[in-house]
Amino acid sequence: MEAVLRQQIGKIVSLSDDEFQFVLSHFLVGNYKKHQYIIQQENPVPYVHFVVKGLLKSFYIDKSGKKHILQFAMKDWWITDNQGFYNKQNATLNIDCLEDAQTFYITLENREKLCAELQKMEFFFLQKMTAGNIALQNRILSLMSKNSEERYMQFIQLYPDLIHRIPKTLIASYLGISRETLSRLSH
Amino acid sequence: MEAVLRQQIGKIVSLSDDEFQFVLSHFLVGNYKKHQYIIQQENPVPYVHFVVKGLLKSFYIDKSGKKHILQFAMKDWWITDNQGFYNKQNATLNIDCLEDAQTFYITLENREKLCAELQKMEFFFLQKMTAGNIALQNRILSLMSKNSEERYMQFIQLYPDLIHRIPKTLIASYLGISRETLSRLSH
């Protein structure tokens, strides 16, 4: 399972065996069951998680009690409540498991120490964060310029593997539409 | 005007005079007139800009010809087409000036050289990118969970200074609503 993390980093910077062991020593391993929460609204956000296997979702509950999915995270994805984690605030999001999952997780302190000690890791995280920004900007433009059907088609195209692992209800919530509307689209 | 950039960086990492001069040497200065484009769809995106004064907007034109504002950028803000800039692709966005503007701009090569030479600048850019991510995630949740009026109120609260400098039509476009709907909200 270390290989998953190593490969992910290796796509951006090259690490010797020793360097990777050093990187790894900053992380912990966690195993979670379906339905288990790893981050909860109103609570501190001590870690960012790198998913090794399984599937998680982060979601926001608005003032009328409605859930909105911000992100799904499967193997190779990073997930946390960014606002809580980076600003050391309590979570406004919840994160739980859609499937049994395993993650490598790291504290902000350890991440910063790691970056200070091994500059290429800072480069790695910057690249990841940049890619995240691009994806988020595209999602905003998609929400603003596409209708429900176009957004659903785009989701299928972007994440073909997720379609079969996630209930339509949750995909609808991710796309910002009601489950009924999504149901009527899919033929 | 150098002071604007220095202060922006100084909020995150401390720089000696020499270090700041070194940082500065990687940037160029640009002056632009109202209505002038600094980035155009289908063209390369050689720079990311740090705004010293004036006001710019980035926008996407969808397939039906409708404009959607992705970002406004005033003093102290960074702006570019991220996808084009970081992935060395042609722009999918346009960026032009709402007011005469001045920016410090830098190429990706220079930015990477700067980060390699002065590690705290990499930390700086990572912090900025992280803050950007948080803002984008909040915007997505806002688009998904709030109605037009709530989004407009939130905009006023977040950017009180912009309200008087930007036509309502453009604010509507940023919020993802029609100008008529916004007009009917504002009493």
Place this chain on the structure above:
DNA sequence: GCATTAACGTGATATAGGTCACAAATTATT
């Protein structure tokens, strides 16, 4: 200072998508 263009407000009408309600089908749990 005048002419052009952009911005704004507002009525009338259309529509995408939301909400509610119920039943069927599928998946989990013991």
Place this chain on the structure above:
DNA sequence: AATAATTTGTGACCTATATCACGTTAATGC
């Protein structure tokens, strides 16, 4: 295997927001 819980489909109806079409006012450029 039986029971409970979740997911999905679909009809009927509702509503927020879009669109179209004006006229008015305010900026802007020459």
